Each structure stands twice: as structure tokens, then as C-alpha cells.
Amino acid sequence: RPSDAPRRCFICLTDEEPSDPPGSWVDPCPCTLEAHQDCMLSWVTDCERSNKPLKCPVCKADIEMDGPWDPIASLHNAIQRKFTRASPFILLTGVSVGVQFSLQMYGAVALWTFAGKEALLQFALGPDMLIDGRSPGALRFAKERIVNALILMNVAPTLLISQLLPGLTNRYFMQSASIYGIYSMIRNDNFLEWPPSPRMAMVALPIIRKVYYSFWRDFVMPYEVKLNRQISGLPPLDPQQVADGVLNRQDVERNGEGGFIGLLQNILDVLDPDEEEPAAGANNGGREARPGAQHEIRLEQREEGDEIRVELLIEEVIEDAVDLNGVANDEQDGHARWDQAQDDAANEHAQENQREAPQAPPARRMGLGGLLSNVSNSIVGALLLPGISFAMGEALRLILPRSWTTVPPRNHWLFGPSPSGRPGLLQQQWGRSLVGGCLYVVLNDAIRVYSKSRQVAAMQNRKVKNVDRPRRRK
Structure with missing residues (x-):
């Protein structure tokens, strides 16, 4: 642009007029941008309110403001800026x-x-x-x-992780305990002597937990899964499915034994709207939806070397399978079906007055409230485990003979002090708490399975109670 050309405001895009008062134009940056003083003040105010930097939109040079300076206000603004930058770190x-x-x-x-x-x-x-x-x-x-x-x-995180990820903790805790046990046996020749020391108890507890978990999963868990399906209103598993283990893993996770994976599975069950059936051919890649087919979403945890992967699987479950050989057998069985139809027609009149059986209620599904309740119960139960173990240990101290829970003057081979002077397992508070905690876990599992079995028995034999009231008179 020629040097003698009139100024043009880059904000309002108007040229300089001879009637403009002196000082109404400003050069805010080293480049060629020019603007009215009022337009620049409005632009600066807009940048300040939107927290944008005061820089030229072309050359990115800082735009400085000229005005009355107050030391207190300047100091306050500087401290405020520094504090604003530091406050997130202070809060964290x-x-x-x-x-x-x-x-x-x-x-x-x-x-x-x-x-x-x-x-x-x-x-x-x-x-x-x-x-x-x-x-x-x-x-x-x-x-x-x-x-x-x-x-x-690390006590609280360890308890929570062992509750939410039982399979993972059983694997890695047992390996760590084995390594620590070998290291302790090398350094201490008396590491395996009875009564056990706290370090020996730390080594033995993950191994005992792994053995108990494997025993429960192999022998008791199938029965508990059967009870869970009966309580939820689901059909029993086929023998072939039980042998192949198709649904055992999913039922174990829904039972709460899957920990965090079971929690994710329950979330998917809550969010999966299986009441609505998809339209034929919609969102199915041009394929027609097969009758009787349902889509099931489930999670699987797989171990590949040192990595553990959680996979989201969407499977199509066909409830009413069509026998392809049925078409060929229709002609051969035609006469037999005709005779059966005649017998059914003869008995139709006798069955007209019989009432039809009521339709089975839908299967029970866990809602969001029940899911959150299970999560809170698991977390609080894990955090209360030390207190429950102490209470069970004190109960053992009151129930068992006094010679087992107090240090006697003479030695005893099992519950008394050892020749080295170490007290017996039940004669120490940590030993009673350890045994009491293990006893609580076993009793809790046994009572849970027993309660479910009684609930199933009550569901099969219950009926609605009659209320005594006067009948309506005609």
C-alpha cells in the first residue's frame, strides 16, 4: 500500500478521515496493522474476557498497554497469577x-x-x-x-486388590510368597520350625489361599452356579455345556468370584437391553436375523505369558436350533404323526376345561442398585477383614481351652512354646487373628451356599398364604 494512502482500521475496516481527532489512531505492533484507539480497546477487552493473549494476529508481537500504574494492584495481580499456576499442584x-x-x-x-x-x-x-x-x-x-x-x-490396596482380582492375586502372591520363602529358608535354618513365625505365616497364607480357592472352584462352585441359575430363573446347563465349560466362567464371574472382571460383566448385563429384538437385516451386514437367535455380551480374561488380556466377546446364541435332517425325516414319519394327531383330537375335548399353565416369569437381572450394593459390600468387607479376624480370634480365645491360648509353664508339642522359647500359634494375638480370619472365610462361604440352597428349596415349596376375610354375598 502506498505510504501516502489513508490509514485503515483492521478491526472495523474503515479508512482514516480528515475529521478524526488527533490520537484516535494507534500502531499496536511493529507490523503494518493500524486501528482506532476505541476499536483496539474493545478488542483488548474481548481478549481479556476470553483469556486470550494480547498478541498481534499477524506478527504475534505482544501488545502493551499504557495507563496509570498502581504498585499494590500490580503486586496483587502478579501474586494471583502465580497462585493460579501453583494451586493445582498444591491441591494434588x-x-x-x-x-x-x-x-x-x-x-x-x-x-x-x-x-x-x-x-x-x-x-x-x-x-x-x-x-x-x-x-x-x-x-x-x-x-x-x-x-x-x-x-x-500398602495394606488397604492389597486387601482391595485381593478382593477385586482374586485370580490375579492368587497367581502373583503365591509366586512372591514362594520366592520369599526360599530366600528365608536359605538365610534361616529354623524358618520351618513349629510354631510358625510371622514370616512363615506370610509365606504360607497365599499358598493356603490358592489351594482353598482351587478346591472351592473345582468342587463347590458348580453346585453354587446351579443354585444361582435356579434363583435367577435361568434353565439348567446341559451336560455337554458343563463338560465343555462354556458357561462356567461367565456364571462364576456373575457370582462375584470373578472380582473386577465380574464387575465389568455385571455392568454389561445391566446396560444390555435384551428386551428389544433387532429388525431383520438391520445392522447385520445385509444378513437376515435368524429366528430364536440372541446376542450375548461377555468378558473373558486370558493369560498370555506375563500379560493378562480382557476380551469383549459378542456371541450369537441360538435357542431354537433347526434340525436340518428334519425335512428328510418328515415323509418317513408322516403316518406316525397323523396317528398322533388323531389321538390328540380325541383327547382335545377332555382337555378343553383344563386351565393352561401360567407363563414362566422372566429371568431375574441385576439392576444398577444391586450392582453398586455388591461393589460397596466387597470393598467394605475387604477393609473390615482385619477387625473381623480379631473378633474371630477373640472368640477362639474364649471357646478353646485356656492352655491352648495362654503360655503354660510346661512345653507342649503343638500349642505350647517351642524349645527356642517361641509361643504357640494360638498363644499370640496375630496367630489367633490369622486362624480366626481363615475360619471366617470358610464359614462365610459355607453359610452363603447353605442359604442359597434353602432359598431354592423355599422357592420350590412356597405358596401364597390365604387371608381370613368374609366372602362377598350375592
Whole structure:
């Protein structure tokens, strides 16, 4: 543009007029953009309200403002900008510290409840239960205390993971326990002596849990799956399906034994609207929908080496299969069917007055409220396990003979102190809590299966109770 050409505002696109007052035009940046002062102020206000930077849209140079300067206002704005940038990090730090403190407090309370106050103090403060920063081993002492604090912080996550992912934890916890057990046996020759030490109990517990889980899955779980299907109103499994294990995995997950995978399966069951049947040929790639076919969504957990994959499978289940050989057999069985039709016609008159059987109710499906209730029950039950174990251990202390739960003056080969002076398993609070917790798990599973069996028996034999009331008179 010629140098003698009139100015043009890049905002309102109007040229400079001779009647414009002096100072009404401004050059906001080093490039050729020019604008009215009023238009620039309006543009700056719009950028400030929309949190856009004050930069030239062409050369990206900063646009500076000229006005009265107040030191207090400038300091306040600078502090506000710095605080706005730092507040997310401060909030994240506070939340993480709060979560860490809460986890450590839960771990400390769980250890106190499970093993007693003295065990907690020895674990947190060391065998001498004394903090001395002037001692030569202060650095090693601090490292041990930090490691123990991290262990306490992992108590709650370990309980939750073992509840939500039982198969995964059984696999990896057992491997870790085996490695730790071999390491302990190499370093300590008396590691396997009876009564067991807390370290030996830590090694043996995942192995016992794995053995119990495998026993329950192979021998008791099929019966519980059968009860679950009867309670839900589902038909029993065919022998071939039971032998092939087609639906066992899905039923186990819906039973709650699948942990997190079972939770995802239940979410899919809640969100799957199976009441609406899709139109023939719609969204099916041009294929016609087969009669009696339903689509089932389920999750499968597969282990490939060190990786665990969760796959979403959509299968087509055909309830009313069509026998292809039936067409060929129709002609051969025609006379037999005609005779059967004659017999049915003879008995039709006798069956006219008989009432038809009521239609079977639809299968029970878990709603969103029931799903959330199961999740909350699992989480709270896992967090309350140390307290329940302590209560069961105290019940054992009250029920069992006193010589089994207190240190007697003489040695006993099973429940008494060992020749090395170690108390018996039931003579320590952590031992009673450990045995009580295992006993609680077994009793809880047994009572659950028994309750389901009684519920099925009650459903088969129940009837509506008559209410005594006067009959209507004609």
C-alpha cells in the first residue's frame, strides 16, 4: 500500500478521515496493522474476557498497554497469577498426602487390631521402641522406618486388590510368597520350625489361599452356579455345556468370584437391553436375523505369558436350533404323526376345561442398585477383614481351652512354646487373628451356599398364604 494512502482500521475496516481527532489512531505492533484507539480497546477487552493473549494476529508481537500504574494492584495481580499456576499442584500434593496418611493410619490400625499394640510399636519404632537421632545407625534406622511406613500404606490396596482380582492375586502372591520363602529358608535354618513365625505365616497364607480357592472352584462352585441359575430363573446347563465349560466362567464371574472382571460383566448385563429384538437385516451386514437367535455380551480374561488380556466377546446364541435332517425325516414319519394327531383330537375335548399353565416369569437381572450394593459390600468387607479376624480370634480365645491360648509353664508339642522359647500359634494375638480370619472365610462361604440352597428349596415349596376375610354375598 502506498505510504501516502489513508490509514485503515483492521478491526472495523474503515479508512482514516480528515475529521478524526488527533490520537484516535494507534500502531499496536511493529507490523503494518493500524486501528482506532476505541476499536483496539474493545478488542483488548474481548481478549481479556476470553483469556486470550494480547498478541498481534499477524506478527504475534505482544501488545502493551499504557495507563496509570498502581504498585499494590500490580503486586496483587502478579501474586494471583502465580497462585493460579501453583494451586493445582498444591491441591494434588495435599490430596496425595491425605491419601497417604489415611492409608498409613488404616495400616497401623489394622496391624494394631490384628496383632496387638506391642507388635505395632515394634514394627513402627523398631525392636527397642526408641528413636535416637544421635546413634551411629540413625540413617539405617530411618530407612527401615520409611520402608515399614510404605508397607503399612500398602495394606488397604492389597486387601482391595485381593478382593477385586482374586485370580490375579492368587497367581502373583503365591509366586512372591514362594520366592520369599526360599530366600528365608536359605538365610534361616529354623524358618520351618513349629510354631510358625510371622514370616512363615506370610509365606504360607497365599499358598493356603490358592489351594482353598482351587478346591472351592473345582468342587463347590458348580453346585453354587446351579443354585444361582435356579434363583435367577435361568434353565439348567446341559451336560455337554458343563463338560465343555462354556458357561462356567461367565456364571462364576456373575457370582462375584470373578472380582473386577465380574464387575465389568455385571455392568454389561445391566446396560444390555435384551428386551428389544433387532429388525431383520438391520445392522447385520445385509444378513437376515435368524429366528430364536440372541446376542450375548461377555468378558473373558486370558493369560498370555506375563500379560493378562480382557476380551469383549459378542456371541450369537441360538435357542431354537433347526434340525436340518428334519425335512428328510418328515415323509418317513408322516403316518406316525397323523396317528398322533388323531389321538390328540380325541383327547382335545377332555382337555378343553383344563386351565393352561401360567407363563414362566422372566429371568431375574441385576439392576444398577444391586450392582453398586455388591461393589460397596466387597470393598467394605475387604477393609473390615482385619477387625473381623480379631473378633474371630477373640472368640477362639474364649471357646478353646485356656492352655491352648495362654503360655503354660510346661512345653507342649503343638500349642505350647517351642524349645527356642517361641509361643504357640494360638498363644499370640496375630496367630489367633490369622486362624480366626481363615475360619471366617470358610464359614462365610459355607453359610452363603447353605442359604442359597434353602432359598431354592423355599422357592420350590412356597405358596401364597390365604387371608381370613368374609366372602362377598350375592
